[in-house]
Amino acid sequence: MHSGGGATPPDSRYDWTNRSRAPKMDPGRDFRHPGRELDNTAVEQAQDTRVKNTPLIACHECDLLQREPPLHEGGIVRCARCKAELYRSHPDGFERTLALTAGAIMLLAIANLFPIIGMKLQGQVIEITLFHAIEMLWNKDMKSVGVLVFVTTMLMPALELLALTYLLLPLRLGRAPVHFAFVFRLLQAVKPWVMVEVLMLGVLVSLVKLAKIAGVVPGIALWSFAALMFVMAAVAAAFDPRDLWRRMSESGS
Template identity: 50%
Template sequence: MAAQTLIACPECDQLQHEIALAPHAIALCSRCGAQLYRQTLHGLDYTLAFTLASVLFFLLANVFPLLRLELQGSSRSTTLFGAVTALASQELISVALLVLATTILVPALEMAAMLYILVPLKLGANVPGVAATFRFVQMIRPWGMVEVFMLGLLVSVVKLATSATVIPGVALWSFGALMFTLSAAAHFFNPRDLWLGLRPYG
């Protein structure tokens, strides 16, 4: 008879046997009731699909203008990186670095790391450093603040609309879609599926 796998509760450290679950079911600790793991269907496939979609929207959001302002016959548009450089030119260096890090660097690193993990797994290949890469994703994920940037941008658009004509650009819509796809990828990602799908490297 095959030995059952033991799993430790992340809250109280109670060791208990891992059991098979129905789709979308959740295993709870017998002592404290904390969630041990959940059973997903095609979770890694959905995560990979939404991550690839996020990469596409991220590229669109950084290439095309965020919005165009028209005032008294003149027109001006800017990209996200243009907004960062504009903040820097106004000596708002700390704000410029914050926007650069939270809306460009961190999301780009998160998506690259997730693709490094998921693409080889989907192809059945082994890559080194998966555990370290996963820890890196968990560490930087809270610093990706696309939602906060979108909220601030929408507030600015509403205020500017009272004094100028504001025309949303492709990047603005792309950022909205990016916010959705990143959230969906995080929702469908189940770390347990990742560890079960990995083979020992080397």
């Protein structure tokens, strides 16, 4: 297989963009046409066994069928036609995802149990948790808005983290989780609805708004949400779905 700098260059019919550590001067690769597409003849004439054994991949954004190029560490493989990211290297993705998920669960718990923001007024401090805010919307007959806030800031982040734990932890311990495929699909469906970073900005805007009326005190949950925002982003960056499926199939179920 491919082994970095000095090895035989992959076939020039591959189209790929590796961002870093790609050998710069491979005489065999056609650098003049980096965006060249795989054509019919290229597939049919691919006599080389190495080419034949390279799996195909389809771009999820433009449906172009292409050979999977080798991936260097830290590299990203993009679609030859529309430049959508097909996959990237996630060094230690599995371990990192698991560790970061564990951290994120703690942060989410703190973020939801402790007051997020407080107001100082005549010597008194009124503090609210995020759940108070949701409850208040519900009681004020704004049930739909309350549900929307609950789903995007509490339910979906919790589901994402639990699904990740459910998928990764048994595999780490050498067991295959049951209903793996269902939970994996759940995870994919949940992701767009996790809006921790938007909530963060919303709380900051309210903080400035309220500061005009009274003294405001940022609560513990606010710091926790800020940290959660970064940890969740790190989880998303470390998570490697391809590796996960590979491990799952290796675990033999």
